[in-house]
Amino acid sequence: MNRNRKYNCALLLTGMIILFGGCKTTHPVATVALSEMGKEERIKSIQYQAIPFNTLSSSLRFSIKPGMKKSTVSANAQLRIIKDKIIQLSLRIPILGTEVARINITPEQITIIDRHNKRYVSESMQTIKSKATFDFDFYNLQALITNQLFIAGKSSISSNDYNTFRWNEDKFFVRLNNSDNQGINYDFISDYSNRIIQTEMYKDKKETNMNWLYKDFGLASNNRLFPMKMTMELTVPNDLITLNLTFNTVDIDTYFEPDTTIPNGYQPIEIEQIIKLIQSF
Numbered sequence: 001m002n003r004n005r006k007y008n009c010a011l012l013l014t015g016m017i018i019l020f021g022g023c024k025t026t027h028p029v030a031t032v033a034l035s036e037m038g039k040e041e042r043i044k045s046i047q048y049q050a051i052p053f054n055t056l057s058s059s060l061r062f063s064i065k066p067g068m069k070k071s072t073v074s075a076n077a078q079l080r081i082i083k084d085k086i087i088q089l090s091l092r093i094p095i096l097g098t099e100v101a102r103i104n105i106t107p108e109q110i111t112i113i114d115r116h117n118k119r120y121v122s123e124s125m126q127t128i129k130s131k132a133t134f135d136f137d138f139y140n141l142q143a144l145i146t147n148q149l150f151i152a153g154k155s156s157i158s159s160n161d162y163n164t165f166r167w168n169e170d171k172f173f174v175r176l177n178n179s180d181n182q183g184i185n186y187d188f189i190s191d192y193s194n195r196i197i198q199t200e201m202y203k204d205k206k207e208t209n210m211n212w213l214y215k216d217f218g219l220a221s222n223n224r225l226f227p228m229k230m231t232m233e234l235t236v237p238n239d240l241i242t243l244n245l246t247f248n249t250v251d252i253d254t255y256f257e258p259d260t261t262i263p264n265g266y267q268p269i270e271i272e273q274i275i276k277l278i279q280s281f
Contacts, residue, residue, distance in 0.1 A: 229245065
């Protein structure tokens with residue numbers, strides 16, 4: 001298998017990884033005790049720590065270990081987000097910087113462009129949600145990538161939503177829990193900093209669907225803290241996938257115009273073909 005095909009697989013996996021599969025849980029470790037707060041005050045504090053943005057962009061390095069018995073695949077990428085409009089991930093060849101694949105996700109559509117094989121897949125988010133059988137959507141993915149609290153199926157959270165969260169605290173950690181109409185649970189874990197340090201998605205607590213950890217908080221261009229490293233653990237049948245994202249400088253509210261065009265002559269394929277390609281690796 002040549003290097004470009006590995007890069008394409010990594011990008012496709014990154015884009016689809018949120019929508020399919022499940023994983024086991026790694027728990028954070030803390031040594032600083034929480035300050036005393038009530039439920040509403042705690043949620044307000046967590047909401048305050050979320051980085052404000054209209055646009056967010058960063059070059060990043062990601063590595064994927066697509067299975068416990070397989071070697072790690074690494075690549076460079078460019079992440080661009082226009083709040084509530086589009087999430088775009090562009091996979092680049094190191095040094096040359098040439099784009100080999102791209103994922104565009106909007107509230108209505110997900111499009112994956114495979115430049116190496118000159119093909120693409122475009123599917124409505126509604127169709128994907130119906131196949132995945134849960135309420136997780138564009139806005140929730142946006143919140144997950146940008147280290148924010150969310151409620152499945154809702155575009156934002158207001159103070160009226162605070163009472164829908166189940167709340168549990170021990171000496172070191174806060175756990176806020178919500179669930180969607182399909183019985184999928186969403187756990188948000190925070191520490192003394194009142195920042196989300198871990199998000200879990202699961203139906204059965206013994207088999208957590210997704211485990212996303214946030215680490216190494218550093219300053220973005222607006223002087224607000226952002227997790228410069230993220231790790232996601234995902235299990236597929238009889239295997240474990242690990243994804244690591246390492247961000248470079250995170251630029252906030254820098255204007256850009258995302259390219260959403262599909263090149264002429266590219267062959268449309270079905271999303272099931274993409275999923276099969278991912279599983280084959």
